[in-house]
Amino acid sequence: MTHVLPDLARERQREMLADAVALRDGRRAAMHGRVTRRLQRLERLQTRRGHQAAQLRAELERLESAG
Secondary structure (H helix, E strand, O other), X not given: OOOHHHHHHHHHHHHHHHHHHHHHHHHHHHXXXXXXXXXXXXXXXXXXXXXXXXXXXXXXXXXXXXO
16 A cells, blocks of 8 residues: 555646646647737737828828819
């Protein structure tokens, strides 16, 4: 019986380490997803604002040329 306890303790330690690795990997994947979505949102916003700025420049040029 005494030889079984160290084996059980080693097995439990392996399980705890595996759980910790799985938790870390899950958190990393979730963070990656959040950062990816945020980056995509910011890129869309920049594109939209760039398009709006181009429209305003064109309108300004039209107004200046008419005056």
